[in-house]
Amino acid sequence: MxxxxxxxxxxxxxxxxxxxxxxxxxxxxxxxxxxxxxxxxxxxxxxxALTWGEFLAILVDERTLAALYVSFGTALIAALVNAVFGVLICWVLVRYEFPGRRLVDAMVDLPFALPTAVAGIALASLYAPQGWIGAWFMPLDIRIAYTWIGITVALIFIGLPFVVRTVQPVMEEIDREVEEAAATLGASRRQTVFRVLLPSLTPAVLTGFALAFARGVGEYGSVVFIAGNIPYVSEIAPLLIVIRLEEFNYAGATAIATIMLAISFAMLLVINLIQAWSRRRYGHV
Structure with a gap:
C-alpha cells in the first residue's frame, strides 16, 4: 500500500x-x-472616502462625461486606424526589399524614444491653423489642432509602434509557401489575404490594438499641447484629473481615475476574450 x-x-x-x-x-x-x-x-x-452619492455625482457630471468621451473615443479611433495602417506597414517592411527599408523600420520606433512633450509641441506647431499642415485645411474650414481631430492625430502618432512591433514578428514567421499553396488551389489575392493571412494575424493585431488603445486612454504629454484643453470640447480625462489635483480635490481626482480604471479594465477584458476566441478558432500564433 x-x-x-x-x-x-x-x-x-x-x-x-x-x-x-x-x-x-x-x-x-x-x-x-x-x-x-x-x-x-x-x-x-x-x-x-466619497459616499456613493458623491461618487455618482462626479460620474454623471457633464464635464466628467465629456472628458471621458473625448479620451476613450479618440483612443478607440486612433487604435482602429493604427490596427489597419500598422498591418500595412508591417506588410511592406516584411514582404518587400527597397532602399532605405532599415531606415523606415527604425523610424517606427521614434515615438518610443521621443519625449511626449516634444511630440505634442511638434504636432501642435504642424497642425495649428498657421502651421505647415494645418494651413492647408483652413480654406476647407477644417481645424485639426485644438479639436478632437488633433487629439486623434497625436494618439495615432504615439500608438503606431505598438501595433507594428506586435504584428511584425508574427508576420515574419508566416511561410510564403502558404500563400503559394493558396494560389495553387485557385484562391485569388483577396481571398489569400482575408482567408489565409489575416486569420493567422488576428491575435497579434488584437494585441497591438489593445496596447495602442490602453496607451491612448492614459496619454497626457503629447495630447495636452494639441488638444487646446477646452472644457466640454477637447478636454481629456487625464487633464481633468490634474486640474482636480491642483484644486486639492484629491477625492474627486481619484474618483475620475477609478472610473477610467473600471472602463479600461472592462474594455481590455472584452478585447482579451475576443483574442482568446480567435486563438482557439485560428490556432495558436
Missing part, C-alpha cells in the same frame, strides 16, 4: 524543466503586487 502510494506520488510530482518554480512564482506575485496591485488598491481606497 505504501509502495503504491509512493509510486502514485512519484507520478503526480514530475520534475520541472525549469527549476525554482515556487521561488519565481512567489517573486512574480510579490513584484506584481508591489508595482500594480497595491497602487491600484490605494487608488480605490482613496476614492472610497
Amino acid at each position: 505504501n509502495l503504491s502510494a509512493a509510486r502514485t506520488g512519484w507520478r503526480l510530482k514530475e520534475p520541472s524543466i525549469i527549476p525554482g518554480f515556487g521561488l519565481t512564482l512567489g517573486f512574480s506575485l510579490a513584484y506584481l503586487s508591489l508595482i500594480i496591485l497595491i497602487p491600484l488598491a490605494g487608488l480605490v481606497w482613496r476614492a472610497s
Whole structure:
C-alpha cells in the first residue's frame, strides 16, 4: 500500500524543466503586487472616502462625461486606424526589399524614444491653423489642432509602434509557401489575404490594438499641447484629473481615475476574450 502510494506520488510530482518554480512564482506575485496591485488598491481606497452619492455625482457630471468621451473615443479611433495602417506597414517592411527599408523600420520606433512633450509641441506647431499642415485645411474650414481631430492625430502618432512591433514578428514567421499553396488551389489575392493571412494575424493585431488603445486612454504629454484643453470640447480625462489635483480635490481626482480604471479594465477584458476566441478558432500564433 505504501509502495503504491509512493509510486502514485512519484507520478503526480514530475520534475520541472525549469527549476525554482515556487521561488519565481512567489517573486512574480510579490513584484506584481508591489508595482500594480497595491497602487491600484490605494487608488480605490482613496476614492472610497466619497459616499456613493458623491461618487455618482462626479460620474454623471457633464464635464466628467465629456472628458471621458473625448479620451476613450479618440483612443478607440486612433487604435482602429493604427490596427489597419500598422498591418500595412508591417506588410511592406516584411514582404518587400527597397532602399532605405532599415531606415523606415527604425523610424517606427521614434515615438518610443521621443519625449511626449516634444511630440505634442511638434504636432501642435504642424497642425495649428498657421502651421505647415494645418494651413492647408483652413480654406476647407477644417481645424485639426485644438479639436478632437488633433487629439486623434497625436494618439495615432504615439500608438503606431505598438501595433507594428506586435504584428511584425508574427508576420515574419508566416511561410510564403502558404500563400503559394493558396494560389495553387485557385484562391485569388483577396481571398489569400482575408482567408489565409489575416486569420493567422488576428491575435497579434488584437494585441497591438489593445496596447495602442490602453496607451491612448492614459496619454497626457503629447495630447495636452494639441488638444487646446477646452472644457466640454477637447478636454481629456487625464487633464481633468490634474486640474482636480491642483484644486486639492484629491477625492474627486481619484474618483475620475477609478472610473477610467473600471472602463479600461472592462474594455481590455472584452478585447482579451475576443483574442482568446480567435486563438482557439485560428490556432495558436
